[in-house]
Amino acid sequence: MTRVSRAGDTADDKPDADGRVMENQDLLKDVGKDAAKDAKKDPRAEAGKSTLPQPGRPVPSRAYPGALIVVEGTDGSGKSTQLYLLKRWLEIGGYRLHFTEWNSSPLVKSATRRGKQRRLLTPTTFSLLHAADFADRCERQIMPLLQGDYLVLADRYIYTAFARDAARGCPPRWLRNLYRFAPVPDITFYFRAPLDVAVNRILSGRPKLKYYEAGMDLGLSYDRAESFRLFQARIMEGYDKMVDSDNFVVLDGTLPVNKLQKQMRDIVASKIDLKRFAPRAPEQE
Amino acid sequence: MAEREKEKNVSGAAAVTNEVAGAANSVSGAMPSTEKHATSPVEDAMSQYFFGEPLVGFDPSEITGQLVVIEGMDGSGRSTQIALLQEWLESEGFSVITSGLRRSNLVGRDIDELLAKNAVTRLTLSLMYATDFFDQVEHRILPALRAGAVVLADRFIFTLIARGVVRGINRDYLSGLYAMALRPHLTFWLNVRPETAFAREFKKAQAISYWEAGRDMSLSHDLYWSFIRYQTMIKREFEVMAKKNSFIELDGEASVSSVNKQLRAKIGEGLGIRATKYTPSAALAHLWR
Numbered sequence: 013m014t015r016v017s018r019a020g021d022t023a024d025d026k027p028d029a030d031g032r033v034m035e036n037q038d039l040l041k042d043v044g045k046d047a048a049k050d051a052k053k054d055p056r057a058e059a060g061k062s063t064l065p066q067p068g069r070p071v072p073s074r075a076y077p078g079a080l081i082v083v084e085g086t087d088g089s090g091k092s093t094q095l096y097l098l099k100r101w102l103e104i105g106g107y108r109l110h111f112t113e114w115n116s117s118p119l120v121k122s123a124t125r126r127g128k129q130r131r132l133l134t135p136t137t138f139s140l141l142h143a144a145d146f147a148d149r150c151e152r153q154i155m156p157l158l159q160g161d162y163l164v165l166a167d168r169y170i171y172t173a174f175a176r177d178a179a180r181g182c183p184p185r186w187l188r189n190l191y192r193f194a195p196v197p198d199i200t201f202y203f204r205a206p207l208d209v210a211v212n213r214i215l216s217g218r219p220k221l222k223y224y225e226a227g228m229d230l231g232l233s234y235d236r237a238e239s240f241r242l243f244q245a246r247i248m249e250g251y252d253k254m255v256d257s258d259n260f261v262v263l264d265g266t267l268p269v270n271k272l273q274k275q276m277r278d279i280v281a282s283k284i285d286l287k288r289f290a291p292r293a294p295e296q297e
Numbered sequence: 298m299a300e301r302e303k304e305k306n307v308s309g310a311a312a313v314t315n316e317v318a319g320a321a322n323s324v325s326g327a328m329p330s331t332e333k334h335a336t337s338p339v340e341d342a343m344s345q346y347f348f349g350e351p352l353v354g355f356d357p358s359e360i361t362g363q364l365v366v367i368e369g370m371d372g373s374g375r376s377t378q379i380a381l382l383q384e385w386l387e388s389e390g391f392s393v394i395t396s397g398l399r400r401s402n403l404v405g406r407d408i409d410e411l412l413a414k415n416a417v418t419r420l421t422l423s424l425m426y427a428t429d430f431f432d433q434v435e436h437r438i439l440p441a442l443r444a445g446a447v448v449l450a451d452r453f454i455f456t457l458i459a460r461g462v463v464r465g466i467n468r469d470y471l472s473g474l475y476a477m478a479l480r481p482h483l484t485f486w487l488n489v490r491p492e493t494a495f496a497r498e499f500k501k502a503q504a505i506s507y508w509e510a511g512r513d514m515s516l517s518h519d520l521y522w523s524f525i526r527y528q529t530m531i532k533r534e535f536e537v538m539a540k541k542n543s544f545i546e547l548d549g550e551a552s553v554s555s556v557n558k559q560l561r562a563k564i565g566e567g568l569g570i571r572a573t574k575y576t577p578s579a580a581l582a583h584l585w586r
Contacts, residue, residue: 117421119411119416119417119421120407120421120425122407123403123404123407123425123428126403127403127404130402132402132403132432132436133403134353134431134432134435135353135354136352136353136431136435136477137403137428137431137432137435140424140427140428140431141403141404141428143424144421144424144425144427144428147418147420147421147423147424148417148418148421150420151418151419151420151421152418180353181353181354182353183350183477185350185473186349186350186473186474186476186477189470189473189474189476190473190474192470193420193470
C-alpha cells in the first residue's frame with residue numbers, strides 16, 4: 013500500500029478550516045494574511061518552503077482521502093483505451109470517480125486554439141498554457157475531488173509536460189517547479205510500446221498530423237511524419253528516465269487489449285482500497 | 298552575495314549596468330536552493346540576462362537594446378511617466394517599444410475575459426499572467442532588444458510575483474516560474490502611499506475596480522479598506538524585493554516633472570545621453586502637472 017500519511021485515514025484527522033491541507037501541499041497557503049506571519053505561525057510551512065524540488069523527486073506528499081490514478085505514455089501507446097476500460101469497470105461497479113483529460117479546461121481552450129492556429133506558441137508559452145490548463149483542472153476539480161474522497165482518473169498528467177516540454181527544450185528544473193502544486197498520483201501507469209508500433213498506430217489512423225502535434229516547431233524535419241517520429245523518440249526517452257524516480261508502473265503496450273486491462277485492474281485492486289469509493293459500504297465504517 | 302555575483306558577471310557584461318548585477322540571485326533571494334542555479338558555466342554566462350534559467354534558444358550576443366522597467370502600484374503614475382519617457386527618448390532619436398500586463402497577442406484578451414467573469418482561481422490566473430508575460434518577452438521585448446530599441450515595461454515580474462504571494466502562492470514557486478524572465482537593465486519603483494493611490498485611481502475612473510481593490514481576497518466589504526489593505530500587502534512585497542533586485546526607488550508622490558527628471562537622469566546615463574533637458578510637447582502637456 014502506497015498510502016503514507018493521509019488525513020482521511022483516521023476520521024478525526026479531517027482537514028481543518030485554515031487550509032492545513034494546502035500547506036501540506038506546500039505551494040498554496042492561507043489567503044488574505046501576511047505571508048511571513050503565516051509562515052512563522054506554522055513551522056511546517058516554513059520547513060516546506062525552503063527547497064525547490066529537484067528533478068527526479070516527486071512533490072511532497074499531501075493529505076487527502078481520495079486516490080489518483082494516472083496513465084502516461086507516447087501517442088499510440090494504448091493508454092487512453094486502457095484508461096477508458098478501467099473507467100468503465102469502475103463505473104459499472106458504482107465507484108465514486110472523476111475522469112480528467114490533459115489540455116481540456118474550457119477556460120484556457122480559446123487561448124490554446126489561437127496559439128496553435130497562428131503558431132504563436134514557443135516552447136515556453138506552450139508549456140505555460142498547458143500548466144494554466146492543468147492548474148485550472150487541479151484547483152477546480154482534481155484537488156476538491158481528492159479532498160472529497162473521490163477516485164480521480166487522469167489521462168495524461170504532469171509527466172506528459174515533463175517529457176514533452178523537455179523534448180522542446182524547456183529546462184527540466186523549471187518544469188518540475190512549474191508543476192509542483194500537483195498532487196502525487198497513487199499509481200502512474202506508463203504504457204510503453206516500441207516507437208514504430210506507436211508511431212504507426214497514429215500515422216495509419218490520421219490523414220494529417222497537426223503542426224505542434226508533429227513537433228514541427230522543433231525544426232527536426234520538414235516531413236511531418238518524420239518530425240513526429242523524431243519528436244516521439246525524444247518524448248519516450250524522457251518518460252524512460254522517469255520510470256524509477258517517479259515510480260511508474262510500466263505496462264507493455266503491445267499486449268492484447270483485454271490482457272493488458274486485466275493487469276491494470278489487478279494492480280489497481282491491489283494498490284487501492286477500492287471499497288472506500290463504493291457508494292454504500294455498510295461494513296466499512 | 299552581490300559582490301560575488303558581480304565578479305562572475307564581469308566577462309562580457311557589455312550592456313549591463315552595475316545596478317543589475319546586485320540582483321544577480323533569484324527574485325526571492327531568501328532561498329538557499331537558488332545558489333545551485335548559478336553552478337553550470339552556461340548559466341553563469343546567462344545570469345546577467347536571466348534570473349535563473351535562460352530562455353530556450355536565447356543568444357546573448359544579439360542583445361543591443363536596453364530594458365527599462367517601471368514598477369509601482371495602481372495610481373503610482375507609471376503610465377504617465379512612460380508616455381513622457383517615450384516622447385523624450387524618441388526626440389533623442391531612440392526607438393522605443395512598450396510592454397505591459399495583458400498586452401500579449403496570445404492571451405491578453407483571454408485574461409481580460411477571465412477577470413471580467415471572475416471565474417478563475419488564483420494559480421490559474423497566475424499562470425495565465427505568466428503566459429502573457431513570456432509571450433511578450435519572446436515576441437515583443439526580445440525582438441526589440443535585438444533591434445537595439447529601448448523597451449519601457451509598464452510593470453514586470455515583480456508585480457506578478459507580489460500579487461501571487463499576497464494570495465498565498467509560494468514565493469519560491471513564483472521565483473522559479475519567472476527564472477526565465479529577462480533581467481532588466483534598470484528597474485524603477487514609483488512608491489506611493491495606498492491612500493494617495495486610491496485618490497488618484499478614484500479620480501481617474503470615479504470608481505475602483507474589483508481587482509484593484511483585491512476584492513477576491515475578502516479583506517473588507519468596504520471598498521476603500523479593501524483597496525488600502527490589498528495595496529499595503531503588495532507594497533510590503535515590493536519592499537522585500539526592492540533590495541534584492543536593486544530597485545531604484547522614487548517618491549511617486551512628488552510632482553510628475555520631478556519624478557520624470559530623475560528617471561531621465563538615470564536612463565540617460567545608461568544610454569549615454571548627456572543633456573537630459575525635456576519639456577513635453579503640446580500633446581502631452583496635460584500630463585505635466
